[in-house]
Amino acid sequence: MSDTASDAVGTALGLGDAGAGRTASGAGPLLSARGLHVTFPGRRGAPPARAVDGVDLDIGPGEIVALVGESGCGKTTLARSLLGLVRPTSGAVAFEGEPLSYSAGALKAYRKRAQLVLQDPSGSLNPRHTVYDAVAEGLRIHGYAGDERAAVAGALARAGLRPPERFFLRYPHELSGGQRQRVVIAGALVLEPELIVADEPVASLDASVRGEILALLLRLRDELGLSALVVTHDLGLAWNIADRVAVMYLGRVVETGTVESVLTRPQHPYTQALLSVLPESGDTPVVLTGEPPDPSRIPSGCRFHARCQILASGEAAPVAHRCRDELLPILSGGGEQAVACHWATREGVRG
Template identity: 80%
Template structure:
């Protein structure tokens, strides 16, 4: 079966920030390739500080890459004001904290209608707002028009934020920790809403999260990010049931349902201004620390060679099969 062309694609993407007071530059995104296909949900997973939010902002044109390129619907992203305005109608951001995303002085109606007004919508504004609220699960929509954010529950506020994105009829949502601030009882409702929007509207989505459990419940594919790079990616069932990178295994080990003891990573948290030689996960890698990499004959490679994220078994570059940036994992696969 032919794999559909990406709706959104990044190639060799870099975002570097100048160092402060003589510090080295911070390589927040350090050479990322990532595709999102029409109607697909991709989860971007990693610890705080790994670069995932910066990557999401670069994909939306909110941060201009230092190098590399972003393409949408087969065309390169342009950074003129006019081009970005048109792009952001087709690709919408849903932020983590709905309370911070909504102006407390604006009614629900005005919050959802804001995008229409910015983009000069010429149709029936009231019908568009009502339709977006209804699709976001706030029914009957007219009941919410004149309410203010403080009069809503956390889940309702997040639905208003989602409605504000849907009102422009985008093709892609980028959701940054969309349920992190919500109670557990509401999280499932919002995740079910995102899945329903994918099924009914054909929406693609990039869901940024630190929670691999969330990725399991919502994503078609998962990309695990560490220190500015994707270190493992593939179909969610393969990556999360048979993780190959030691970092992915460590993230999975702390889930409540995970068997065995959690893997505690040693060393300092990732610092994008101090990327080590060789494998960037090397200073915290339990496989290297335990001697397993030595026994596999790859320890010196771990210390001196960047493994990169390569296709397995000669797969073509456009294939969505699993990939891993780990010398030890590749040695284990070929043993």
């Protein structure tokens, strides 16, 4: 992507310098994953599906990390494994330096500190429960001993539903899509977590409401010091909200770094292809060829080589044999910019 086109991405999306100045915290990671693998058995004799196939990832205190990739690349499985909802086949997850334990009691305590916000608020909320009961559910599960009404009101207010008492007795069908998503966010906030994992948090919302929810997440980070992992296929959303971005393809992170470095100077051909389809980029859209990713048939060498536009063009001929045969290492989960690409690292990009 050219420098002019790179600037145009932020400007045309109305972002300006939205990402400028946001850097990862210098403190140790709040949540970290090392060598994470999640494998599911194949059906009817098919090979097992390697949904997450070796991932290192860190999320610092007060940091927002965007996990980006097309459908089926393993984003949601990775997010759920970080929350203890899916037990990894191998590898480890640690929270504040302590390995995650999978006993019932340990997971219950952990889920009070790390909460999930799902994509579809209509599916997340029980249509027979009032807003009050939906938000209070977490408090009741965890045996909250304080003032439940005050806690629910505070969570709704922080989520932007004011005055909160007006919403106590409403049902989900009486709310707009944006209001329902705010109720889901309030249900996560009521337990005062340190980390939120938001899986496509605005995908089901109208464009006019998306900005409000993104602004809310940023405000919660600033006011409460919340960390967040935002799972998305939307690179514009990543630019708007994230400090750091990790691009995932076929079970593994293939490029990572600050949002500015990755989205304005993409090094991996897959990241370049994702960005090229944005009208604001000014680039000719890259149409990926070949079969969609299949986690049960991960190719040798670079897992993207069968669809790589640079390899197909012949430009990467000097390293073509490495692309097809030589396995790339797992990228570091920290804040430094890194790319898993034989061609990019040949050109002197730090990997």
